[in-house]
Amino acid sequence: MGAVIGVRRRGWQAVRATGRLLLGLLLVPVCLIGLALFLLTFVSSATFIGLIILPYVVRLNRWIAGRGRRVAAGWLGRPVTAEYATIEGGVLARARIVLGDPMTWRDTAWIAGHIVTGPILAALGLGVWAALGFGPSLPIWWWAPLPEHAVYLLGFAVDSWPRVIVAVPLLVAAVATAGSYVLPWLATAEAVLTRLLLATPERVRLAERVAELTETRTAALDAHGAELRRIERDLHDGAQARLVSIAMRLGVAERMLAADPDQAATLIAEARLSTEETMTELRDIIRGMYPPILADRGLPGAVAALAARCPIPVAATVTGVDRLPAAVEAAAYFVVAEALTNVARHSAAATATVHVSAADDLLTLRVSDDGRGGADETAGTGLAGIRRRVAAFDGGTDLSSPPGGPTTLTVELPCG
Amino acid sequence: MRVVIVEDNVLLAEGLALLLRTEGHLVAATVDTADGFLAAVEKHRPDIAVVDVRLPPTFRDEGVRAAIEVRRRHPRQPILVLSQYVEQTYATELLAGGGGGIGYLLKDRVSRISEFVDALARVAAGGTAMDPEVISQLLTRRRADHPVESLSPRENEVLGLMAEGRSNGDIAALLTITERAVHKHVGNIFMKLGLPPSDSGHRRVLAVLSYLSTV
Numbered sequence: 001m002g003a004v005i006g007v008r009r010r011g012w013q014a015v016r017a018t019g020r021l022l023l024g025l026l027l028v029p030v031c032l033i034g035l036a037l038f039l040l041t042f043v044s045s046a047t048f049i050g051l052i053i054l055p056y057v058v059r060l061n062r063w064i065a066g067r068g069r070r071v072a073a074g075w076l077g078r079p080v081t082a083e084y085a086t087i088e089g090g091v092l093a094r095a096r097i098v099l100g101d102p103m104t105w106r107d108t109a110w111i112a113g114h115i116v117t118g119p120i121l122a123a124l125g126l127g128v129w130a131a132l133g134f135g136p137s138l139p140i141w142w143w144a145p146l147p148e149h150a151v152y153l154l155g156f157a158v159d160s161w162p163r164v165i166v167a168v169p170l171l172v173a174a175v176a177t178a179g180s181y182v183l184p185w186l187a188t189a190e191a192v193l194t195r196l197l198l199a200t201p202e203r204v205r206l207a208e209r210v211a212e213l214t215e216t217r218t219a220a221l222d223a224h225g226a227e228l229r230r231i232e233r234d235l236h237d238g239a240q241a242r243l244v245s246i247a248m249r250l251g252v253a254e255r256m257l258a259a260d261p262d263q264a265a266t267l268i269a270e271a272r273l274s275t276e277e278t279m280t281e282l283r284d285i286i287r288g289m290y291p292p293i294l295a296d297r298g299l300p301g302a303v304a305a306l307a308a309r310c311p312i313p314v315a316a317t318v319t320g321v322d323r324l325p326a327a328v329e330a331a332a333y334f335v336v337a338e339a340l341t342n343v344a345r346h347s348a349a350a351t352a353t354v355h356v357s358a359a360d361d362l363l364t365l366r367v368s369d370d371g372r373g374g375a376d377e378t379a380g381t382g383l384a385g386i387r388r389r390v391a392a393f394d395g396g397t398d399l400s401s402p403p404g405g406p407t408t409l410t411v412e413l414p415c416g
Numbered sequence: 417m418r419v420v421i422v423e424d425n426v427l428l429a430e431g432l433a434l435l436l437r438t439e440g441h442l443v444a445a446t447v448d449t450a451d452g453f454l455a456a457v458e459k460h461r462p463d464i465a466v467v468d469v470r471l472p473p474t475f476r477d478e479g480v481r482a483a484i485e486v487r488r489r490h491p492r493q494p495i496l497v498l499s500q501y502v503e504q505t506y507a508t509e510l511l512a513g514g515g516g517g518i519g520y521l522l523k524d525r526v527s528r529i530s531e532f533v534d535a536l537a538r539v540a541a542g543g544t545a546m547d548p549e550v551i552s553q554l555l556t557r558r559r560a561d562h563p564v565e566s567l568s569p570r571e572n573e574v575l576g577l578m579a580e581g582r583s584n585g586d587i588a589a590l591l592t593i594t595e596r597a598v599h600k601h602v603g604n605i606f607m608k609l610g611l612p613p614s615d616s617g618h619r620r621v622l623a624v625l626s627y628l629s630t631v
Contacts, residue, residue: 093459217579238535272527275524275527276524276527279522279523279524283500283501286500286501287501292500292501292503293503294468295475295476296470296476296477297477299475301505304505305503305504305505308504308508309504309553310506310564378548
């Protein structure tokens with residue numbers, strides 16, 4: 001049984017490999033056109049017209065290379081990706097961008113190379129199938145009136161029916177076995193060659209990632225600094241000042257107690273009132289730093305509390321969220337809070353859903369409503385605030401809000 | 417009244433004990449953990465327990481959980497939960513048992529001694545004391561077409577006080593109107609919200625709170 005399945009799987013792999021090789025072959029004429037156009041434009045890029053056309057030709061070549069990547073990725077079973085420079089700006093800027101982008105030259109090299117390797121590899125692949133087809137046709141060659149009236153196979157003369165009956169299955173089996181190794185190997189060779197040239201090298205990818213992280217780290221530090229300054233100011237101008245005034249009132253009341261008890265009582269009452277205000281203020285500051293419900297109940301409890309507090313019915317689900325870094329939890333809490341405030345204020349929705357899930361070191365928040373949609377990011381500060389907060393954590397924010405709804409806000413926060 | 421205090425912060429526990437003694441109550445025990453709370457209730461069967469939300473060892477919501485557990489074992493034990501902040505969720509959980517004798521207040525409220533002592537007595541007598549902050553969490557950010565929006569400003573005030581657990585007499589005194597007027601306002605509120613009229617007391621609070629938190 002196992003052997004049969006193994007044979008079938010090998011056979012299927014060989015067929016798939018042939019498919020990839022043929023797809024590669026199909027690309028060859030396109031590659032020819034792309035290369036010819038590129039060379040022509042490159043040579044003529046000394047002229048203004050050439051400079052104008054160049055980015056378009058590069059775009060075409062990017063598309064062709066993209067096809068090549070798809071073919072290779074389909075065989076390798078994992079994506080072959082590249083990062084291109086964005087083509088923008090004036091004519092000169094655009095030309096400079098495409099010529100300066102290393103991927104332009106990698107694409108061109110691949111296209112030129114593929115014009116050679118594509119047909120060779122496809123021909124080798126098809127040769128295997130031709131050899132396989134040759135086996136059953138052996139009797140015809142032998143039987144047909146050939147001069148020697150014999151067909152030689154590796155020095156072995158096939159010149160009688162018994163010999164044919166032995167030779168044909170042997171030949172077919174040998175070719176099929178060899179083919180089942182050779183065909184996938186050919187497809188792999190082509191795919192690896194493609195990946196070598198067309199995938200952005202790990203080194204470049206890492207460098208880009210470092211640049212990105214440096215940027216978000218700076219933003220995070222700025223945001224953190226601003227937050228600390230805000231808390232310091234709130235405490236200094238608010239709670240601390242109030243406590244000083246309370247202490248002063250109590251001090252005066254203490255001295256007055258014997259001489260003027262009524263005045264002392266008034267001062268004490270004022271002091272008490274002031275402590276209440278101070279407590280309210282401290283509570284607001286604490287809530288702004290790290291919501292107590294988050295400390296008490298973690299993200300699931302805090303999200304449930306936010307949902308319960310929203311004026312419209314909210315179905316909240318939280319899955320896979322164990323304890324996360326406190327900063328990420330707080331950010332997630334504020335994002336959901338802000339999103340639900342927006343839903344309640346602007347969407348005219350009847351219901352909303354909140355879905356929070358964590359997997360593979362990524363916390364995903366999704367807040368949707370069935371409201372009127374058409375959310376304008378530039379109108380309020382809410383969404384901009386969410387974007388800034390999320391960006392500081394190297395996360396991503398995506399808003400989908402077509403007119404007529406529904407509106408869905410998706411936020412991803414790395415939490416590893 | 418005999419009171420059990422559950423508070424891990426020594427300063428606050430002593431302040432609370434001082435306040436209660438000054439008001440003529442007896443502090444049967446002061447404990448600082450949820451387990452101690454359960455044991456003290458078993459041992460002293462106090463008229464009321466005053467419980468902090470955050471207790472050792474994790475300083476999260478032990479107080480709320482312990483209060484719910486005590487109520488499960490002794491459904492009539494009056495409990496007043498005090499906290500530095502209030503969450504509507506906790507109020508809902510505390511009230512979920514259904515019986516009266518539950519209070520949930522901000523610690524700030526303790527400074528208004530007479531109001532605090534009133535609330536204490538109300539809860540000990542099987543009534544309810546919900547912090548105005550909880551009520552305002554329930555009442556804020558309602559949508560324009562919500563039935564609550566059809567209440568007059570005075571009816572809104574009455575609704576808030578009613579949800580806190582105040583009696584008609586209290587409400588009349590606080591708003592300086594007659595008890596008859598309060599009675600009329602209450603009737604109007606229940607009609608406008610489409611709630612079946614209920615007698616005063618804890619059931620009324622539950623009706624109003626569950627209405628506000630579900631609709």
